[in-house]
Amino acid sequence: MTAKQTNHRLSKAVTSIEPSGIRKFFELASTMEDCISLGVGEPDFVTPWSVREACMTSLEQGYTAYTANAGLLELRMAISDYMEDAFDVTYRPEEEIIVTVGASEAIDLAVRATVDPGDEVLVVTPSFVSYSPLITLAGATPVPVLTDSSTNFKLTAERLEEAITERSRAIILSFPNNPTGAVMTKAELEVVAHVIQKHDLLVFSDEIYAELSYDEPHTAFSSIKDMKDRTILINGFSKAFAMTGWRLGFVCAPNDITEAMLKIHQYSLMCAPTQAQHGALEALRSGGDEVKKMVESYYSRRNYIVNSLNEIGLSCHMPGGSFYAFPSIEATGMDDQTFAEKLLLEEKVAVVPGSVFGEGGEGHVRCSYATGMKQLQTAVERIERFVKRHTKTNPPS
Numbered sequence: 001m002t003a004k005q006t007n008h009r010l011s012k013a014v015t016s017i018e019p020s021g022i023r024k025f026f027e028l029a030s031t032m033e034d035c036i037s038l039g040v041g042e043p044d045f046v047t048p049w050s051v052r053e054a055c056m057t058s059l060e061q062g063y064t065a066y067t068a069n070a071g072l073l074e075l076r077m078a079i080s081d082y083m084e085d086a087f088d089v090t091y092r093p094e095e096e097i098i099v100t101v102g103a104s105e106a107i108d109l110a111v112r113a114t115v116d117p118g119d120e121v122l123v124v125t126p127s128f129v130s131y132s133p134l135i136t137l138a139g140a141t142p143v144p145v146l147t148d149s150s151t152n153f154k155l156t157a158e159r160l161e162e163a164i165t166e167r168s169r170a171i172i173l174s175f176p177n178n179p180t181g182a183v184m185t186k187a188e189l190e191v192v193a194h195v196i197q198k199h200d201l202l203v204f205s206d207e208i209y210a211e212l213s214y215d216e217p218h219t220a221f222s223s224i225k226d227m228k229d230r231t232i233l234i235n236g237f238s239k240a241f242a243m244t245g246w247r248l249g250f251v252c253a254p255n256d257i258t259e260a261m262l263k264i265h266q267y268s269l270m271c272a273p274t275q276a277q278h279g280a281l282e283a284l285r286s287g288g289d290e291v292k293k294m295v296e297s298y299y300s301r302r303n304y305i306v307n308s309l310n311e312i313g314l315s316c317h318m319p320g321g322s323f324y325a326f327p328s329i330e331a332t333g334m335d336d337q338t339f340a341e342k343l344l345l346e347e348k349v350a351v352v353p354g355s356v357f358g359e360g361g362e363g364h365v366r367c368s369y370a371t372g373m374k375q376l377q378t379a380v381e382r383i384e385r386f387v388k389r390h391t392k393t394n395p396p397s
Helices: 021-030 049-060 073-087 102-114 131-137 157-163 186-198 255-268 274-286 288-312 336-347 373-390
Strands: 097-100 120-125 141-146 168-173 202-206 231-236 249-252 365-368
Touching (some): 049 274, 073 249, 097 102, 097 255, 102 202, 288 373, 336 365, 336 373
Parallel strands (some): 120 141, 120 168
């Protein structure tokens, strides 16, 4: 019998979930010499100097105590201004914003504060690997809502309607999407919003990649008519400001929801790190130019890798945001797990099997282009070599 079956000291909820499939390939790649990793979703840029300097200055000035549970009021005020200026949505800093330990904590708080055992939470898939496990840990049931290449991995109202039941409580949206890079326009989101309002669903909108939208401005879901009061908007500093290791996110939501989330936050984590909050404040004040440079670099890399993958024979839609390409590997005749394992062992290029991101991910792999262009070019050369060796000679018509 397996440890999962016999270890009665562990909770059933914990034993029912699997470790992250992303970490498996990252850890293996880190042990290999001359390996190029397209696996982990982390910017290859260093946090802007002004942000690092603000953090060091806060230490020198002795800001080493707790902040308010919800975070520095000055930072919450800056987040409020930023959300209004960038995304045309207004939140009161004293009541409707919480600074969290990464966007990941914000997602966990949102789920635990609003969902009861027996509820169903709709998860638009393929999706970030933490959503379904966090729902399970809260005692609820994750229900996939499938997207696929036929709609460039965008959610449709028809698919959403099919998944809703009398137990549906909420939906998790993430656009720009991880792993597909899909982006939905304001008009497309409005169609989905109509269904959400019709069935009185809460919305957990993970917008951590909001700033990484290449072809058109990002639409905050709460900015859509009648959606603000039912939306828990999640963002942070990890992706746009290259601050992954700082572990700083934020949540914007109606006051009754932030009060409930704050109860969990204050008992489990007290507050986000003080120095990181000072750094984030500086990021909002002066980091815009650096973000613009990073986005321009990602844009060039996106065009390069997507066009290259299609030329190689791995069909790939053009992602509108984030820093991921999500090609189909059907031409090789392999499943995505086999493809990723063989590519890593034979060519020392790490990608993530699409199946770890849930339904709809099968037959694809996620390639992060948050790496230097030279490494990206070398990775493409290796992938091309690999695909030529393994492509089926008689592909299906």
